[in-house]
Amino acid sequence: MKNEIDKKLTDKNIKPTAMxxxxxxxxxxxxxATSLPELERKFEKADKATLYRTLKTFEENKLIHSIDDGTGSVKYALCQDACECHPEDLHVHFLCTRCKKTYCLNDITVPTINLPKNFSLESVNMVVKGACSNCKS
Structure with missing residues (x-):
C-alpha cells in the first residue's frame, strides 16, 4: 500500500513525506469528501498548518479537488487518476441534507456552460442536494 501511495504522489510531482x-x-x-476539521480530528497530534499545506499541495498538483458544497466548510476528495481538473473533468457533487456527507458523482459530468463571447470558464461547482442511499432507506 505504501508503494501505491508513494507512486500516486510522485506521479503528481509531489515529494513523499510521512505526513x-x-x-x-x-x-x-x-x-x-472530507473537510479540514474532519482531517484535523484524525490527525490530532499533527500540526494544523502542515496539514493545511499538505492539502494545498495536493490540490495545486491535481491530486485532490476542493468542493464548496454550501455547508460553510470546504471539503476535499481525491481526483480520478487521469484528472487534470480542466472543465471537461468536472463532475457533479451530491450533498445529503440529512447526514451532511458530500459525494463525488464521477460519472455525472457538469453540463456544458455556454458563456458569452470573451468570457472564459475556469471552474464550475455543481452541488445537488437530497437524501443519500444510506439516509433514504
Whole structure:
C-alpha cells in the first residue's frame, strides 16, 4: 500500500513525506469528501498548518479537488487518476441534507456552460442536494 501511495504522489510531482503519505492514505479510504476539521480530528497530534499545506499541495498538483458544497466548510476528495481538473473533468457533487456527507458523482459530468463571447470558464461547482442511499432507506 505504501508503494501505491508513494507512486500516486510522485506521479503528481509531489515529494513523499510521512505526513503526505498519511493524509493520502486517509483520503484514499474515504467514501465521501472530507473537510479540514474532519482531517484535523484524525490527525490530532499533527500540526494544523502542515496539514493545511499538505492539502494545498495536493490540490495545486491535481491530486485532490476542493468542493464548496454550501455547508460553510470546504471539503476535499481525491481526483480520478487521469484528472487534470480542466472543465471537461468536472463532475457533479451530491450533498445529503440529512447526514451532511458530500459525494463525488464521477460519472455525472457538469453540463456544458455556454458563456458569452470573451468570457472564459475556469471552474464550475455543481452541488445537488437530497437524501443519500444510506439516509433514504
Amino acid at each position: 503526505r503519505e498519511l493524509v493520502l492514505q486517509v483520503l484514499s479510504e474515504q467514501k465521501t
